[in-house]
Amino acid sequence: MRAAVLTEFGVPLTVQELPDPEVGGGEVLVEVLAACVLPYAAEVFSGERHYPLVPPVVPGLGGVGRVVHVGPDATRLRGGDLVWCDATVRSRDDALTPDITLQGWSSRGDGGARLAQQLHDGSFAELMRVPTENVFRLPAAAEDDPARWAALGLHGVPYGGLLAGGLEAGETLLVSGATGNLGSSAVAVALALGAGRVVAPGRNHAALDLLAARFGPRVRPVRLTGDEAADHASMTEAADGPIDMVLDLLPPSAPSSATRAAAMTVREYGRVVLMGGVGILGGDDLGLPYPWIMRNSITVRGQWLYPRRANVGMVRLLASGALDLAPERVRSFRLDAVNDAVAYAAAHAGPFDRTVLTPTVG
Numbered sequence: 637m638r639a640a641v642l643t644e645f646g647v648p649l650t651v652q653e654l655p656d657p658e659v660g661g662g663e664v665l666v667e668v669l670a671a672c673v674l675p676y677a678a679e680v681f682s683g684e685r686h687y688p689l690v691p692p693v694v695p696g697l698g699g700v701g702r703v704v705h706v707g708p709d710a711t712r713l714r715g716g717d718l719v720w721c722d723a724t725v726r727s728r729d730d731a732l733t734p735d736i737t738l739q740g741w742s743s744r745g746d747g748g749a750r751l752a753q754q755l756h757d758g759s760f761a762e763l764m765r766v767p768t769e770n771v772f773r774l775p776a777a778a779e780d781d782p783a784r785w786a787a788l789g790l791h792g793v794p795y796g797g798l799l800a801g802g803l804e805a806g807e808t809l810l811v812s813g814a815t816g817n818l819g820s821s822a823v824a825v826a827l828a829l830g831a832g833r834v835v836a837p838g839r840n841h842a843a844l845d846l847l848a849a850r851f852g853p854r855v856r857p858v859r860l861t862g863d864e865a866a867d868h869a870s871m872t873e874a875a876d877g878p879i880d881m882v883l884d885l886l887p888p889s890a891p892s893s894a895t896r897a898a899a900m901t902v903r904e905y906g907r908v909v910l911m912g913g914v915g916i917l918g919g920d921d922l923g924l925p926y927p928w929i930m931r932n933s934i935t936v937r938g939q940w941l942y943p944r945r946a947n948v949g950m951v952r953l954l955a956s957g958a959l960d961l962a963p964e965r966v967r968s969f970r971l972d973a974v975n976d977a978v979a980y981a982a983a984h985a986g987p988f989d990r991t992v993l994t995p996t997v998g
Contacts, residue, residue, distance in 0.1 A: 637653070637761055638652070638653060638761070639761030639762065639971075639995075640761065640974040640993075640995075641654070641693070641694055642689065642691050642692065642693050644691050645682060645691065646681075646682050649681065649695070651972055654761070657757070657763055657765035661709060662707055662728075662767060663768060664703060664707065664713060664768050664771045665705040665766075666701035666702065666719060666721055666763065666764050666766055667702045667704050668696075668759050668760075668761060668763065669700050669718075669782040669995075670700045670782045670783040670786040670968070670992050670993070670994050671696045671699030671992065671993045672698075672789060673977045673978060673980075673981040673992065674697065674817070675817050675981045676887070676982070678978050680741070680742075684917075687742045688749060689741070689742070690753075693740065693757060694756075694757035694758055695740045695741060696740045696741070696757075696758030696760035696761070697723045697739075697741045697759065698721050698723035698759055698789040699721055699786055700720055700721075700774065700778065700782040700783075701718075702716060702718055702719070703717040703719055703771070704763065707768060710768050713768070713771060713773065718774045718778055718779055719773055719774060720772045720773075720774055720788050720947060721764065721770060721771055722771075722789070722792075722944070723738050723740065723741060723770075723789065724736060724739075724770070724942070725738070725751060725767055725770060726944075727747060735747030735748045735751050736748050736751070736940070737749075737755060739752075739756075739757070740757055740758015755767070759995075760995065761995055762996050770944075772947045772948065772951060774951060775955040783966055783992040783994060784961050784964065784966050785954065785961070786990070787821075787961065787966075787990050788950055788954065790990070791821050791825055791953075792950050793818055793821070793885075793941060794811075794818060794822030794826075794883065794911070795949060795950055796942025796943065796946050797942075798829060799942065799946060799949075800937055801881045801883060801937065803880075804830075804880075805829070805830030806830065807831055807832055807880040807881060808831070808832055808833050808834075808875050808877060808880050809826045809831050809879075809881050810834070810835040810837070810879050810881070810882045810883070810901055811823055811835070811883050812837065812882060812884040812886055812898035813838070813884065813887070813912060814837060814843075814844075815839070815840040815844060815986070816985065816987075817986070817987070817989065818911075819885045820843070820847060820986070822883055822885055823847055823851065823855060824851075826883075827851055827854060827855075828958040829953075829958075833853075833875070834851075834856065835856045835858060835871055835874050835901075836848075836855050836858065837867065837874075837898060838857075838860060839862075840986070844859065846986075846987050847987060850988075856874040860894070864893050864897045865897075867898075871897070871898060871901045875901070879901050879902050879903055879906065880902070880906055880907070881906060881907045882899050882901065882907070882908045882909070883911065884899065884908070884912045886913070887913050887914075888912075888915075888917045890912070890913075891920070892914050892915060892919060892920045892921060892922050893920075894914075895910070895914050896922060899924060900924070903932075904932045904934075905934075906932075907935045907936075907937065908934060908937070909939050910922075910936070910937070910938045911938075924936065963988060964988045965984075965988060965990065966990045967992070968994050969991070969994070970993075970994060970995075971995045971997075
C-alpha cells in the first residue's frame with residue numbers, strides 16, 4: 637500500500653510503499669477513502685506540540701473508509717461496508733480507567749504509549765488496521781460524499797465536551813474559542829442538540845459574523861478586547877440571562893486569562909468543561925478562585941476527546957440532518973499532495989473549513 641510517512645519531526649511527509657497491514661483477532665482492515673487534516677497538523681509534524689508520536693509513523697486521526705476484511709469477532713460488519721473509523725483506541729484490560737492512544741496521532745501516559753506501539757499507524761494511507769469496536773457503519777447518505785463526512789471526528793470532540801457537561805435543550809452555552817475550527821463546530825453541535833442560545837466570543841470579527849449569519853439570533857457574538865474584566869462583562873451581557881455551561885476549546889497560543897474570563901461567566905451551580913490546549917506549551921496556570929468555585933457550587937471538569945458512544949450520537953445527528961454538513965467548505969487532496977494538504981489546513985483554520993486527504997483516489 638501507499639502511505640504518507642512522518643520520518644522525523646521537522647521534515648515534510650514522504651509518500652512510500654509499505655507492506656499491507658496484517659490484521660488479527662479483534663481488528664478490521666479498512667480501505668481509507670477520506671481522512672480529515674486538522675489545522676494544527678503542521679504544528680504536530682514540526683514537533684512544536686511535542687506529541688508523543690514515534691517516527692517513522694503514518695499519521696492521521698481516523699477517517700471514512702470501506703471494510704476490506706473483518707475478524708471472527710465481528711458479527712454485523714461485512715466487507716464493502718462504508719464505515720467511520722474512530723482513532724480513540726482504549727486498552728481492553730481496565731474498564732474503569734483504560735489507557736488511551738489516538739491512533740497515528742498521540743497518546744496518554746506510559747500505558748497509552750505501549751498501546752501506540754501496537755496500533756502505531758493512522759489514516760494517511762490506503763489501508764488501515766482498526767480495532768473492531770472502533771468501526772461504525774455509516775448511513776447510505778455518506779456514500780455520496782465521504783470527504784464531507786470525514787469531519788465526523790472533528791465534530792465529535794466538542795460533542796464529547798457537551799456530553800461531559802450535560803448540556804440540556806434550551807440551556808445557554810458559552811463557547812470559549814468559538815471562532816476556531818473546533819469552537820465553531822461546538823456552536824453548530826450545541827445548536828443541533830437544542831441549546832437555546834450560544835454565546836460566541838472571539839477576536840476574529842469575520843468569523844463571528846459568519847457564525848451569526850449561519851445560525852441567526854440563537855448565536856450571540858461577542859468581540860473580545862483582551863481586557864479580562866471588560867470581556868467578562870460583555871459575555872455576561874450578551875447571554876441576556878444566566879449562562880448554564882461554558883465549554884473551553886481555546887488553542888495553546890491563548891492566554892489562561894481568556895479561559896478564566898469565560899469560565900467565570902457561568903451561573904451558580906453551572907458547569908465548566910475544559911477541552912482546549914491552554915497551558916500545554918507553558919504559560920500561567922488557570923487560577924480559578926477557590927471561593928468562587930466553592931460558594932457558587934461550580935462544577936469544573938476536564939474532558940479529553942469523547943466516549944465511544946459519541947460516535948453513534950454524531951452519526952445520528954448527521955444522518956438526521958440536525959447537524960448540516962452542506963455549508964462546510966471541503967477541500968480534498970490526493971495522497972501525493974499530503975504536504976500541500978497540511979499547509980492548506982494551517983492556512984484555512986476558520987469556521988467550517990475542512991481539509992481532507994483522499995488516499996485511495998487515483
